[in-house]
Amino acid sequence: MNWDETTDEAAPQAADRLVGASADGEDQAVEAALRPKDLDEFIGQEKVREQLDLVLRAARARGATADHVLLSGAPGLGKTTLSMIIAAEMAAPIRITSGPAIQHAGDLAAILSSLQEGEVLFLDEIHRMSRPAEEMLYMAMEDFRVDVIVGKGPGATAIPLELPPFTLVGATTRAGLLPPPLRDRFGFTAHMEFYEPAELERVIHRSSGLLDVEIDPAGAAEIAGRSRGTPRIANRLLRRVRDYAQVKADGHINRDIAAAALGVYEVDGRGLDRLDRAVLEALLKLFGGGPVGLSTLAVAVGEERETVEEVAEPFLVREGLLARTPRGRVATPAAWAHLGLTAPQGKPGASGQADLFGA
Numbered sequence: 001m002n003w004d005e006t007t008d009e010a011a012p013q014a015a016d017r018l019v020g021a022s023a024d025g026e027d028q029a030v031e032a033a034l035r036p037k038d039l040d041e042f043i044g045q046e047k048v049r050e051q052l053d054l055v056l057r058a059a060r061a062r063g064a065t066a067d068h069v070l071l072s073g074a075p076g077l078g079k080t081t082l083s084m085i086i087a088a089e090m091a092a093p094i095r096i097t098s099g100p101a102i103q104h105a106g107d108l109a110a111i112l113s114s115l116q117e118g119e120v121l122f123l124d125e126i127h128r129m130s131r132p133a134e135e136m137l138y139m140a141m142e143d144f145r146v147d148v149i150v151g152k153g154p155g156a157t158a159i160p161l162e163l164p165p166f167t168l169v170g171a172t173t174r175a176g177l178l179p180p181p182l183r184d185r186f187g188f189t190a191h192m193e194f195y196e197p198a199e200l201e202r203v204i205h206r207s208s209g210l211l212d213v214e215i216d217p218a219g220a221a222e223i224a225g226r227s228r229g230t231p232r233i234a235n236r237l238l239r240r241v242r243d244y245a246q247v248k249a250d251g252h253i254n255r256d257i258a259a260a261a262l263g264v265y266e267v268d269g270r271g272l273d274r275l276d277r278a279v280l281e282a283l284l285k286l287f288g289g290g291p292v293g294l295s296t297l298a299v300a301v302g303e304e305r306e307t308v309e310e311v312a313e314p315f316l317v318r319e320g321l322l323a324r325t326p327r328g329r330v331a332t333p334a335a336w337a338h339l340g341l342t343a344p345q346g347k348p349g350a351s352g353q354a355d356l357f358g359a
């Protein structure tokens, strides 16, 4: 999957989406309770775990602060969790902030100068930091020093400030947006992939245990299959299914209960929600599968262009249901199959009508 297509936090998010991967509106206390506390508890991402384990063990053996770590990947895959695990494994405190919160170099200087020796600084959405702050960070990462500018104009002076050694853990949904000088200053870079269904089943079993919910393997598989490769979504769906099981049954989650509950929330067997299906249905039923222009498609579903492009499409593309082509959006054969429709004769999804609208 080309993860650069994933939704950026700055992009429009349908806030009430059960299958949205961002943490907006998430119950922070529940999310915190479900976070794995060490590398052994962290499920999946085998390569990242193995490599990080080596980096941290080596630093511990040297009695040194761990190298700076860059974590990239879509929202909800465990970047914040891993940063906390890094701190825990190094027995170090952690400070959490984010790129958009640091608009001035002075904001960053204040944070850096108050760090303790060995502390982990987690900088989420590092690609959204302001330019001057970013430049200050270069020197801080490399030399553990910052120049604080006092005064303005010709009388301005740079006062060097020594910093204690610290570990920066940067997180980004878009490593490609980071300037190379910043990227190069990380000693270890890890890209986090979407999770396999079997890994999500393990996440769901673990979370069920913590939430004191009874679930059988088929129930966990049903939820995992609808979780879009993302632990945050898996945990959220599990909580909604738990509600349903408590209200409509005896609290135990099996396949039928999970499927019925997620049917109520309009999350289908593949994890598509109402918006995703509306986009796909318009593409197939109104435009014969495309190609059709994005604006036309957006009007047809009554949504903003950006919502269709940035909220619905990335997952549809990732699932191989929709393709973005120079001539417009095109449904794949899998899209017809998923909605139980038959593609018109000839090239899958093509129709003369769609071309009238242009891309």
Ligand SMILES: Nc1ncnc2c1ncn2[C@@H]1O[C@H](COP(=O)(O)OP(=O)(O)OP(=O)(O)O)[C@@H](O)[C@H]1O
Binding pocket: 021, 022, 023, 030, 031, 032, 034, 035, 036, 041, 042, 043, 044, 074, 075, 076, 077, 078, 079, 080, 081, 082, 124, 203, 231, 232, 235
């Ligand atoms: N590998 C994992 N094993 C078990 N649970 C996980 C794993 N990764 C993430 N989770 C769970 O998913 C939730 C979201 O994880 P986290 O907040 O770390 O994601 P994130 O990548 O930092 O998201 P964002 O980019 O939106 O900040 C947490 O509650 C965490 O418990």
